[in-house]
Amino acid sequence: MTARADLIAAAGECANCHEHAEERVTIRLVPGNSGPGWTQYGCLPCARTLARSRFAPQWLKKDVAVLDAPEPRHLRAVE
Numbered sequence: 001m002t003a004r005a006d007l008i009a010a011a012g013e014c015a016n017c018h019e020h021a022e023e024r025v026t027i028r029l030v031p032g033n034s035g036p037g038w039t040q041y042g043c044l045p046c047a048r049t050l051a052r053s054r055f056a057p058q059w060l061k062k063d064v065a066v067l068d069a070p071e072p073r074h075l076r077a078v079e
Contacts, residue, residue: 007063015040025063
């Protein structure tokens with residue numbers, strides 16, 4: 001299972017809404033026709049919206065589920 005920290009990319013512009021996001025995730029894998037493809041990163045709200053689409057890839061749905069899952073008790077900060 002993929003950890004939350006492994007899914008988060010560096011801050012930057014969301015490829016979907018074009019707003020600045022502190023945390024971004026992969027939202028699209030774009031194939032290159034005659035060369036290597038590239039990855040598009042989006043903010044978490046856009047990723048959640050795209051994951052609810054019936055056309056969303058299964059990996060995006062799984063990644064969003066990992067991001068939205070509560071942290072295990074042993075990793076939570078003590079209050």
